[in-house]
Amino acid sequence: MRASEEGERAAALGDALARARAATSRGAVVDDRSDQPLSVSAAMALAKGALEGVAVRLVGEVSEVSNKPGYKAVYFTVKDKSAALPCMMWNNRFRAAGVPLRVGQLVELAGQFTLFAPKGRMNFDVVSLKLAGEGDLRLKVAELARKLEAEGLMDAARKRPLPIYPDVVGLVTSPRGAAVHDVLRTLRRRFPLARVLLAGVAVEGAAAPAGIMEGMRQVVAAGAEVVLVVRGGGSFEDLMTFSDERLARTIARCPVPVVTGIGHEPDTTIADMVADVRASTPTAAAEAVSPARESLERHFSARARTLAACAGRAVERAGADVRRCATRPLFCDAQTVFAAEAQTLDMMGDRLSRALPANLERDRGLVVRQRERLARVMPAAVEREGARMARCRERLVACGGSIVPRFSQQAAVGAARLHDLSPLAVIARGYAVARTAAGTVVKSVEDVTAGDTVDVSVTDGVLNCRVERTRRVDTETVEWEDAV
Structure with a gap:
């Protein structure tokens, strides 16, 4: 606590004591005038009036808290090294302060002294409450811890x-x-x-x-x-x-x-x-x-012992396997590998040598019988198939005679139409066809110029001609004159 704050608080307490003495003196004057002793209620009222005029701010450690449901106020005690002070704070003020009181907290209080006359008890009526010094910081830290814990950051x-x-x-x-x-x-x-x-x-x-x-x-x-x-x-x-x-x-x-x-x-x-x-x-x-280096050494030593034991057991197992394999007949006599197969081959060869002559004789007799049967059946089958082929030939000839004339007529009609459309027929009627040296048919005077050579096809040959000049004819006028 700073010296200036201590001085301010000492001055406030001095003023309060001075006011209390003045009130007590006034009470004594009243006593002297009436010459009667005060009742307990009057004395408590006198003390209450003197105390309620003392308003101070103080700092103390919470030693006990009583905040029971149904109470109108919260009751607690603050203390320091040499004194303790009972306090009370109405619930509306306590909730507004927002400080969850716990034993051991250092708090700063502001309020005034009051006296509960029915019990003769003095209380400090707290108007404002807040954590003092480190306590305020601890409250903020606790609130942040609850917030982060709710978000799962401390999970x-x-x-x-x-x-x-x-x-x-x-x-x-x-x-x-x-x-x-x-x-x-x-x-x-x-x-x-x-x-x-x-x-x-x-x-x-x-x-x-x-x-x-x-x-x-x-x-x-x-x-x-x-x-x-x-x-x-x-x-x-x-x-x-x-x-x-x-x-x-x-x-x-x-x-x-x-x-x-x-x-x-x-x-x-x-x-x-x-x-x-x-x-x-x-x-x-x-x-x-x-x-730790010591733990690493112990760990590596244990692992080395384990590895050596595992390797030794593996070598022992491998040696036992080799010894077992060495005692097998396969590695003692290589002929035993193929003994069973060789005996099977001998047995099969013997059976085959006995079975082949009998099977060949049986198959030879079967071939002779099939030849004789084929010799009996073949002439009748050939004659039957020849008759069937003769009948099919007659049917084919009959059908072909009726089909050919119809297609012959269609071919004749098509040939006549092709002849009518042939450019050779047009030339035979007295017309000619002019072609350029490239073989393109000349359809207009614009297709050639003076000096070009053209081939003119007529009925019995081709005329090689040179264009001396060109002359355009008005086809519309010619057609109209022909119509007249």
Whole structure:
């Protein structure tokens, strides 16, 4: 508590005591005038009037809380090292304050003293309530923790396992603190094969969360398989950097596992809650991502013994198999491989030698019988087929005689039509056909020019002519004159 605040509060208490003395003096004057003792109610009223004029602000630790359903007010007690004060706060004021009271909180109260006359009890009637100092920060951290937990960022199923033997470890911390030396010393002692990517950032101040997030992005982009976010011890206010919401979401979205080692064993931040692994100290964070050399030696020794035992058993099994194979008849006498097949061939050859002569004799008799049968059947079959072919020939001749005349007439009509349409028939009637040297029929005077040679086809030959000049004839006038 600052000296100026203590002075202000002492002055306020002094003013309150002065007002109480003045009220008491006025009461004494009344007593002297009446010369009668006061009743309990009057005395309590006098005290109540004196106390209710004292309005102060105070800071104390909550030692007990009574907030029962149905009560019109919340009752609690605040204390310090040498005194305790019972307090009460009406429910509407308590709900408006929005502070969930718990034992051990440091709170700042504003209100006035009052006296409950029926019981003779003094209370502090609280008008406003808020957490004092670290308590306010803890409330904000608790609210953020509940929000992120509701979103699932602290779910254990979301957190990823750490790599057993990381080749590259990212370290995000202050380059001037003791934490960086603790981590590097631990990694060098336990797992010197790991390569450390250090991002030196500020771990306190308003810009510290942004710097830590950028450091995480840089080490991940450089190939870190796991990221350590660490810092040494400090007050709760010093560690508030690691309770930043943006930093917490960045840790939750990090593509590689994140291990935090912030402060000491009892310190817990939002970053610890959302990280994949929370270590109590920076040294413990380094130990979490690195196997101990002693454990590696024990692990390799155990694996070597297991491998040697497995290899020995495999060699023994292979030797037993070889020995069993060596005792088999196959490898003792190669003739046994083909003994059964050779005997089968001999038996089949013997059966074949006995069966072939009998089968040949039987087949020879069958051929003789079929020849005799064919000799008897063939003449009748040939005669029957000859008669059938003669009948088919007669039918074909009869049908052909009726079909040919019809097609002969159609052919004659078609030939006459072709003759009428033939250009040779036109030429035979006295016309001629002129063709150019290329063989194209001359249909207009524009197809030739003076000096061109043309071939004129007539009835009995071709005339080779030269064009001396051309003259166009008006065909419409000629046709009209012919019509007249």
